Amino acid sequence: MVNVMTAQTNSRNGLILWLAPPLLWFTVFMLVPYALLFYYSLGSVEYMTFKPGFSFANLGRVLTSAPYLAVLLKSFKLGVITAVGATIAAFPVAFCLAFHTTSRTTRTFVYFLVIVPWWASYLVKAYAWKTILGSNGLINSLLMSLHLINEPLTFFLYNQFSVALTLIYIFTPFAILSIYAQLERIPTNVIEGAKNLGATDFEVFRRVIVPLSLPGVVAGAVITFSLSFGDFVAPALVGGPDAVMISNIVVNLLGVAFDWPMAAAIGIVVIAFAMTLISVAQYLEHKAAVRF
């Protein structure tokens, strides 16, 4: 009895010891700032100074009025396009890594080839596409020197296409790593079992590999979606007026319009959305989870 008591006290002391520092950290640097964000979103701006208030008008505007809602939806759309595009591009590489590398050296080398572009500077990757798609860029120079065109083509750059392409480019390595981590865990005997029971390679792929890869696909797609949804580098570098995304709006509201309450209101809506997304992702991963 005494022993159980001390064990419990010990465990409670241990819990406090481990939990207190991070709890304090997240309270001070996350929850308090979020509360401030909410407080600011209820106020208004007059002559560039903040006026406290208690109005949900700003939050309402984010969800109903045209520019904000439209940009939110566009960011959502570009996030989905990026997640789907990166998953499609990633699957063949992850598949080869998991099933068609004959030696450990080949596997390590291909893995390395995937990691390098993932770790390469983000800005650099976005900028690189500018040098390819721009009016002085590689494609246009090539087409002009072949005399296929006389004027540089402008539809490659500064639109939603170039933003989507750049984001897919940036997040494909991440999707590869995420899907590969899952494919690697599929036991060989599951595949052999299916083959012995008469499944063709395509059937094994469609009915064994793809379903079992879903946890990795979902995990990768969720992160790819949220990182590209909130991206503000690609739209600023390779996007035009047509490809402004939600983070760019927030930055503009702060730096150009000094409309803090509106920026804060967008922040609150995006936080709520991210919370929902995490819950949905946890549910999906739980549903798709497989134990070998």
Add this chain to the structure above:
Amino acid sequence: MRALGNRHLAWSLAFAVLAFLYLPLLVMAAFSFNDSSYTGLPFTGMTIHWYTDLIENGQIVDSIGASVYVALGVVALSTLFGLPAAIALDRYSFPFKEAFRRVVLLPIALPGVITGVSLLLFYMLIGIKLSLNTIILGQGTGLMCVTITEVFARLQQIGRNQEEAARNLGATEAEVFWRVILPNIRSALIGAALITFSVSFDEIAVTYLLTGRSNTLPMTIWSMLRRSATPEVNAVSTVVVVASIVLVVVGIRLARGSRAGRAEWSL
């Protein structure tokens, strides 16, 4: 046989994707040696001019130092606060644990700009001046989830048997931590530190909003890109890519060492 389907088809698709991943980087590296002040065809000759410019550019050298300082600070904070959070989440049950988990994971899904804005309001309220340290606090909050998820996953993997054995043999809580838990999660901590370092070194959104007078490397490159697209940008980018290759090689080596260590253990 693990091989599945048409090997040639699979590899040609994979090669196409790898080419897609490398084409832009190679184009950029090629143009960094082009002797022309604008990035485009045709090549007008080889030069290392843009690289020597870089070394003489004090702003870039300073900002590399600033980035290293910030990244090390973020790694230190993430380890110091992320490790206890992972242990609390794995080893204990407490009220509102699910809520705590969600809050801790939230920055993964939240745009950096939003983290930045909320912290900016906070700094204004308590009157902190923006500096490299305010960037560290912001990035630390955003990136702590990396350490937490990595260490948490490892703790789940290793289970509690050794820990309980050590306790039964009379080890104190401190001994259990230093001599059982820490050696087991060491490689996860190193891995998390490497990821955190590289993400922090490259971070823009939070930094953009919380930066004071001195700038990190991405912010310096950012302002160069917005001003003009000189080939100097290609040169600095190529240097950054080569540096990241070196880091990746070191990282893979470290990870492999730890994997071997783990295999030994499981025997």
